[in-house]
Amino acid sequence: MAVLNDEQQMLKDMAAEWVRDRMPITALRSLYDHGGGGRSDAIGYDPECWAEMAAMGWTGIIVPEAHGGSDFGYQSLGLILEELGRTLAASPLLSSALGAVTALRLGGDAVQQERWLPGLADGSAIGTIAFEEGAHFAPERIATSATLSGDQWIVNGRKHPVQDGMAANIFIASARTSGQPGDRDGLTLFVIDADAAGLTRDPLDQIDARRPAALTLKDVTIASDRVLGEVGKGADLIDAIVDRAAVGMAAEMLGASAQAFDTTMDYLKTRVQFGAIIGSFQALQHRAADLFGELQLTQSAVEDALIAIDDDAADISALASLAKATAGETLHRISAQMVQLHGGIGMTHEHDAGLYLKRARVAEQCYGSTAWHRDRWARLNGY
């Protein structure tokens, strides 16, 4: 991994230890029912663990010190997300401590930051971003409308899927204040409370046992001081937030890939077939070596992107797309090979391989799919 400073190394070690103790893969299992789907009463995360994360300061890692955070930077947050990814730990950390906090850092004015960041930093509030309105990530193709009525905005529409939407009490949601679906102009971001009148949310039962939500907004009234950034000019802000959320997700995916790979290597070293440890078969050895190479590319791309964000570099978008697409492809392959190389047992719900496979496909779609980020990288690089 990248060369870490002492602070980062400590944080990483602590995260690794805590995740191993408190959120091993068995913790995720408690969100699944015995038939392999999500438990109908599950909320998609463990509030007790969330409180512990907050107590360790993880929720405030990119929050400025003035607002109750430690301002350690995205690299540090990435290290934690990577460790959480190893055990597929389900928590709103990415949605809230990265997504919502980033939106306020980049788009909020001083008053707005002081109003919301302290709560997000200490974990008493859970935020998430709500930009999507359909099967595919396309932040400009939205129809949710916000119209000005006196000093207030009236918002109508549906946002889905909203990651950790059942856990959140603050939504950073996009709506169209002018223009047509597809236009970059006319997008505006609003901070909306979960208990706002006219807002309802329904859980989505997803294969990874998380609980994203579908939000329905019916004549929701929003005060004008809840607009983040400039009215109608939200497209660049949305891009910047999505860049960072995608890199955070890529960090989680890097951790999941690394653990799926490690678990599979352990199996190759112990399972015996045809009188030999199967890890001694050259065809499997070469497949493992190739996957290890992919894992190296992923780690480098993720770390480069995290560093670029902390450095406020000019090419964050291209590096974010590189990180997300590379992590997407690697986790895709490794999770599929995790099932394949475990053979029959890997097909059972009882084994962890399926959990990695399912989370992989969800993560691949989040904040822009692998295909979307490849296409964006291509566009940014003149292909």
Added chain:
Amino acid sequence: MAVLNDEQQMLKDMAAEWVRDRMPITALRSLYDHGGGGRSDAIGYDPECWAEMAAMGWTGIIVPEAHGGSDFGYQSLGLILEELGRTLAASPLLSSALGAVTALRLGGDAVQQERWLPGLADGSAIGTIAFEEGAHFAPERIATSATLSGDQWIVNGRKHPVQDGMAANIFIASARTSGQPGDRDGLTLFVIDADAAGLTRDPLDQIDARRPAALTLKDVTIASDRVLGEVGKGADLIDAIVDRAAVGMAAEMLGASAQAFDTTMDYLKTRVQFGAIIGSFQALQHRAADLFGELQLTQSAVEDALIAIDDDAADISALASLAKATAGETLHRISAQMVQLHGGIGMTHEHDAGLYLKRARVAEQCYGSTAWHRDRWARLNGY
């Protein structure tokens, strides 16, 4: 392979034997100089072998009996091209007996067929198609112009690369009688003699030691009875000819793939490294098994396309693109692996692997590249 009738089986056996005796891979070597490039005095084929092919009737296989051929069909011609492909036998058979004959069969009227088919059928004439004008196959993006002057056409432009263009004495060339480069309307096919006044040709020194030509047409005068098909409406005719030429090339590529694979398997069964025959290493075994699968797909796609042509099926274009693209991908992979699996010796000009590699890349580009045919298949199938 497909189930052959007695006639076809005899033809195939005869072709295999003749190619083994008369045009083994060493025959191709005589076209190369000692430095690995084409000999500067080479004409890209062996006239003596051409005469023997003609004597065996191969030049007339798809020529109707009335014009001196046997009318055995494209499947039969495909069998021969496949055998020729095995040893990379260089001859104008595909250009003349398939390309030029197809153009006359599909586009020529009775008089034109009687005028040119007998010579093509008995090998005394060598024809080829001249549709291209640049780096990439794009039969509609041509600038060569033909303007009517009295009863005659005046043609100006450059056609390149023209396969077997240094050997041919008859060109079936496309020119624009109206419209702009890119338009489908306005394309017309002409039968042009190689010794026409104003026509010059320059050999292209290609990596595969063949000798395609660049034709320069400067005020070449062509009588109106040399127009194939309808003036300005040649686009569909060109497509139909290219479909068939592409399938013929795919048949040749199938043969080259099969032989490159067989030669590599032979090497794997004899070469010893680390105290073992390298073909016993599982990583190489699985690679070989995967390549064998690709070879099966290719054979099926090529045979399906040949049968469709003989049956005058409705979906010839899609099947032709499937055959050419599949053969392109398979030969690409197998020829690269032929070098890789032979190790250092495969990198030397002295070994055959490089000859397959070089011919592979030329064949991949001929009559529409792998990418071009994938894109066309996609379009035809609504992607």
Added chain:
Amino acid sequence: MVESEASEDRDFRLEARAWLKANFPASLTNVPGLLFQGDRHAAEANADYQLWRARMTDKGWGVPTWEPRYGGAGLSATQAKIIGEELTAIGGFNPIRSYGTMMLGPTLLEYGDEAQKLEHLPWIASHERRWCQGFSEPGAGSDLASLQMRCTDMGDHWLVSGQKIWTSGADQADWCFALVRTDTSRKQGGISFLLIDMQSEGIEARPIVLISGSTHFCEVFFNDVKVPKGNLVGQVNHGWSIAKRLLQFERNSLSEVKADITPLAPMAHDYLGTDALGRIDSPDLRARMVRNGMRHAAYMATVRRFAQEAKNGGPSHGVSTLKNLWSGIIQERGELLIELMGANGLGWSGDAYAEAEREATRAWLHSKAFSIYGGSYEVQNNITAKHTLGLPG
């Protein structure tokens, strides 16, 4: 193929066509054939299905080439093929088709004694005795011959103890054909082929939950199960060659399975939109869908070619190759389908996802088994390398 048919075959075709038209219940048109034991209850609840089964049983056409005393119709292979073709032509299916007809039946015909044939084949031919396959064990997956389930000769009966796994529909099956170890001193040479009544005391079948939610496969525990001496097929310790033959029947039946596939292109336009040039509006995903579509087309051509070559007595070495091509292409297609559905391809349950979407998601998960069961991708490639390509051991 019809045009060149001999006149007696042509007559039989017309006869079959007429009988099928008269007897196949229209309500079952284009219903997929029921293959797995797990479908038993659904089938039993359907009166038309029961009627269709009874008619085919009486006619002997579920296993047309079997002799009448075994429940068949004593027809030729050509006639059997004609029945299949005519059935397909009207959107019908063979209601008798099962593990019994495809695998155990042909095996018993070759290796069973007359008593075993008479005891079992008629029940298979009427689809009234359902079979499961007791081959795999927890420690013997790809390396089947390392199986450990003990079978001891107790003089007047066999005593069986051990565990099987990946037993399809064991919880619904009436009988099990199992490989058991009758000699621990040799590997392949110590295996026997035994028929076990699943109602015997000491057997417990526990369904396994798969990643797709399916509970079709079971673990089966055998605890001192008594099996009559006459239930051993062939010679003691000669079960391995019987099993290999049976697995050949299994592979043949697998390669028969039509990869019936809806093209992805229209769905992709729906989910991803169309760009200004009329293309699916997602260049990277589109390129991958095109390649998968082309591979599938070439694969279908290969299935047809292999079938025709086999019919003409050509080599049948391609089964392992075909299986790996198939699993690779279908698995990739499953991935592409949920990918084109985006967030809608990620649901497990609930109205937020259309039924077709949830089905696609489950099918994608299920497809991961294709390269594991019935000889894994790795085992198939070993077979191709050694047997087809002749590479050294």
Added chain:
Amino acid sequence: MVESEASEDRDFRLEARAWLKANFPASLTNVPGLLFQGDRHAAEANADYQLWRARMTDKGWGVPTWEPRYGGAGLSATQAKIIGEELTAIGGFNPIRSYGTMMLGPTLLEYGDEAQKLEHLPWIASHERRWCQGFSEPGAGSDLASLQMRCTDMGDHWLVSGQKIWTSGADQADWCFALVRTDTSRKQGGISFLLIDMQSEGIEARPIVLISGSTHFCEVFFNDVKVPKGNLVGQVNHGWSIAKRLLQFERNSLSEVKADITPLAPMAHDYLGTDALGRIDSPDLRARMVRNGMRHAAYMATVRRFAQEAKNGGPSHGVSTLKNLWSGIIQERGELLIELMGANGLGWSGDAYAEAEREATRAWLHSKAFSIYGGSYEVQNNITAKHTLGLPG
């Protein structure tokens, strides 16, 4: 990295910058460094090149960390790195860099005796004695330790007979460092490391024509060649560990090679055109170029990361992984480049093809060697599997 530099390093950087600016001939700016022996004549023909070499030799900066008595400048690793950085900054190159400086020099410094060091290192440091590597033999490619070239102790000299192959620039080299067999009863344990003067009687070097037309590699025949006893490095029969160390230097120097790459996108627009949406007008090829471009970007990030980790004492196990990633990505890029050039990427010679096109074609052919030489793709993957991943032998 500059900002956090210690002040003495900062001073040295300014000094180096000034000296290089004053001494590097402007005419050589951005000329690629000359690595191979085959470039010797070209270099000798260039007066500025000769001047630059002489200046660097005098300064000892071609091998800055070597002690002055061996022709170096006795500088620290940090200072050497600074020289390299400043050289790169002005588009310069190290004219002393050779097989001698990168491989044999470091090996002699570790394993040679003082006489050998004094005899050879100064000539390497002045780039006046060119070396070739006599390792591979016709029967010993990937399996290097199976080499057979006999070396017999004749009392007052060694007698060497046998054949080497893939010897880079042997026809241009002054000396050869070779692995020879001094004991036929053991494999690795019977190999010694010998320095051989290429002018000795009985040596013949024949260039091999490669598929790219290059004649850079040779076969070398040794026929009863007499070699002085003092030319054996280290102990008799201990050459294998010296060779392994040298190959490590080779791998390190390979991984240093900057994969200096022109982006394909602008060329692709030129050759393939641009569609109505501004994209390269060839969807399938474009998709493959994009993926290659992304892999290359991630690879370059990996090279930087590994270098930084190594600097900080992290594990250096990634060399095999890096080499396979590199060869795969560069080979694919070579294929894509000639593919985007279409028919223009298929030429061997002649004005019909632009020089850049012919170069791209030769480079594509040459790139096929990347996964064969210096440890094949297969050998590298074996190393990764066993040493890095700890999979069993």
